[in-house]
Amino acid sequence: MKLTRALAPVALTGALLMVGCAGGGSANADASGTDCLAEGDASASIKVSGSVGDDLKLTSKTPVSAKEVQRSVLTEGSGDVVEKGQTVQTSMTLFNGSDGSVLQQLPASAVTLDENQLNGWAYEGVRCATKGEQIALAAPYKEVFGDTDPAQSGLEGVTKKDSLVIVMEFGEIKDADEAAAAAGEPGTLSDDELLQKAEGKAVAAPEGFPEVELAENGEPTITIPKGLKAPDKLKIATLIEGKGEEVQPGDRVYVNYRGVIWRTGEEFDSSWSRGEPIDFLTTGVIGGFQKALEGQKVGSQVISVVPAEDGGYGAAALKQQGHKADDVMVFVLDILGTVHADDAKASDEK
Incomplete structure (x- = not known):
């Protein structure tokens, strides 16, 4: 699963997937005012137990099938929505929607909200994040991997007909310079x-x-x-x-x-x-x-x-x-x- 565009390393990095938000304490729109992606029946059915990116398990019924990317809030967050150029700590677990098997557990890592550096589904997943929020995404295989043969995706037991379930949890949000300094990286330019x-x-x-x-x-x-x-x-x-x-x-x-x-x-x-x-x-x-x-x-x-x-x-x-x-x-x-x-x-x- 490649989260970033062609410039970034191909190796899988901990981060994010695709879509927006719901009501309550979570955002209805991103920082620019653009509506977050709506939920659907598939994403609304998702229930999980455990820790995202570590030992998370899908406890709701399978198979899960989605014709387009859907998103539901499992746990509401608080505070401001992440803004362009900021980083947000993001952990993720990827499931095969056909049987609920775990495909990948990705521990928290800092993800920069930058449309130029993220694949479309990844950008959609991060742009409405708030601290403490946990979301469930349901998406057809093609929305995540395009026309890539499942054998080349590195995920066992997945077919192009399957849907994927992605659970993401967001942590600390930091400005770019603050995040860079914490990581010992060079600062940024306006x-x-x-x-x-x-x-x-x-x-x-x-x-x-x-x-x-x-x-x-x-x-x-x-x-x-x-x-x-x-x-x-x-x-x-x-x-x-x-x-x-x-x-x-x-x-x-x-x-x-x-x-x-x-x-x-x-x-x-x-x-x-x-x-x-x-x-x-x-x-x-x-x-x-x-x-x-x-x-x-x-x-x-x-x-x-x-x-x-x-x-x-x-x-x-x-x-x-x-x-x-x-x-x-x-x-x-x-x-x-x-x-x-x-x-x-x-x-x-x-």
């Missing part, structure tokens, strides 16, 4: 501290790289030349040389990026398409991203051509994402800002 696009000296890419054309706002269009063979080794080139701070290992980096599949030329992920940049630690992403960013300067634009087994996600993970096992990914990244890892260490020492 939008007005970021560049709008890469800026600096343009540099021609070496032979064998895809073609990149930029719109006036800096948004890249990536074209794979006809007949050009995809490489089997990671290839990185600088397209614009920035003049800002140098990105160091472990830094928090803000980038706008577009990713296409070499074989088809089709976009599979893009912060440009979502309308805002993304931030992450250089040590928390695939090698094809980390190596493309570390040592570069803010303002630079970099192209990274990433084979599955050299800086990429690996064949199995690519198949899980709906691609072919040997697909090569092409990323164009604008580096808009960075916060050094050393800044966090210095703050801790004060």
Whole structure:
């Protein structure tokens, strides 16, 4: 089960799933005022016992079947709804709705509410969270795993016809800088501290790289030349040389990026398409991203051509994402800002 988008590690991380809220002490809408996802008969039937993410058991009747994602509140929370950029401690248990068997128990971990970094179902699960709230979700397999073959999902005994039951419990909610400091991570930058696009000296890419054309706002269009063979080794080139701070290992980096599949030329992920940049630690992403960013300067634009087994996600993970096992990914990244890892260490020492 992949909770995050393509930039994040593929390995399963403790967190969240999908939808919104009900009445009482829980929220009816997220912090922006958008209604939480409504409950349905399937989610309303869920009853559990035990601790979420540890030894939770499904005690209500099975099978549970849902044609769309549903959500019900099992235990009401209190306090403010999580806001964009904040983190919320989230534990989760995943059940097979066909027989109630436990598929995964995920202990509490900090999840950042960021639509750009979470899959759709994960974002829907977190955006209405309040402290102490416990929710039950019922969803068809496809809403969580898409067209991924169940054999590739890592979950035994599940078929595409099954529904999944997800119980989530939310704990402490913290602002991004507070959470980062607690974790010993670099702080964050506000939008007005970021560049709008890469800026600096343009540099021609070496032979064998895809073609990149930029719109006036800096948004890249990536074209794979006809007949050009995809490489089997990671290839990185600088397209614009920035003049800002140098990105160091472990830094928090803000980038706008577009990713296409070499074989088809089709976009599979893009912060440009979502309308805002993304931030992450250089040590928390695939090698094809980390190596493309570390040592570069803010303002630079970099192209990274990433084979599955050299800086990429690996064949199995690519198949899980709906691609072919040997697909090569092409990323164009604008580096808009960075916060050094050393800044966090210095703050801790004060």
